[in-house]
Amino acid sequence: MIRHTTSPNHDARPEGQPVDHLVLHYTGMQTAAAAIALLCDPTAPKTVSSHYVVEEDGLVHCLVPEERRAWHAGISHWRGAEALNGRSIGIEIVNPGHDWGYRDFPALQMAAVAELCRGILARHPIPACNVVAHSDIAPDRKQDPGELFDWQGLAGCGVGLWPTEAPPVPDQPALPLLQAIGYRTDLPLETLLTAFQRHWRPAAVTGLADAETLAVLAAVARLVKQG
DSSP, X not given: OEEEOOOSOEEEOOTTOOOOEEEEEEOOSSOHHHHHHHHTOTTSTTOOOOSEEEOTTSOEEEOSOTTEEESXXXXXXXXXXXXXXXXXXXXXXOOOOTTSOOOOOOHHHHHHHHHHHHHHHHHSOOXXXXXXXXXXXXXXXXXXXXXXXXXXXXXXXTSSOOOSSOOSOXXXXXXXXXXXXXXXXXXXXXXXXXHHHHHHOTTOOOOOOOHHHHHHHHHHHHHHHHO
16 A cells, blocks of 8 residues: 655656666664655754655655655765765665664564565566665665675565675675675775675674675676676
C-alpha cells in the first residue's frame, strides 16, 4: 500500500540527467511519525526529504515525485559521480538506527522495500551496481541502513548485487578493489572497509582487510565488472 504524504522539500533535477542511482537509508529516529514530520518540514534547520518512506509494517509513503530531486544524499560520491541527489531515488526505511536502539528490519518491511525497489528499477535505468547504501556513498559520514539490513535477501529479489561465492584471496590490495566497486579513495582505508563490510560482509564490521573481506571484495568487484 502506498500513501501519498507530500513533502515540500524538493526541486528540479538537472536538465537531461537520468535517474541512475537508488540510495537506501534508515530514518535513524525514534518513531516513523517523527521521521516523516522532519522529511516534510520546510523550516527544519537542515531541510531534508526522500522520495519514499517504508514503515515497519510495510506501509509506503510517497513524499516526493520521482521526477523531482529530493534531498537525501548530501555530500556523496559513487563510481565517479558526485552530488547524487540530482540522479538518484532515495528511500528512507523506518528504523531507530544505531543511536536509538538499532534493530532488525521486519519481514513485512523488507518485502515492501523489495517491491518498491523493483518498481523503481523498472522505471529508471539503474544498474545493479548503483543500488547502494547511504554509507556507501558517504562512508565518512553515514552508517545506514547498516549491518542488520538484508542486502542478500534484497539481491535475491533482483535488487542490487550479492556474490554467491567468493574467489580466492586476491593478490592486489583492498583499495583498488574498493575503487572498482565504486567507493571514493581519498578517505582512510578503515573507513572505506567499514562501509563495505556493512553492506557486503555484515557478520564482521571491523574495518580490517582480513582474508575474508578481501575475498568478498574481489567477488563484488567481479560482479560490478560483469555488469
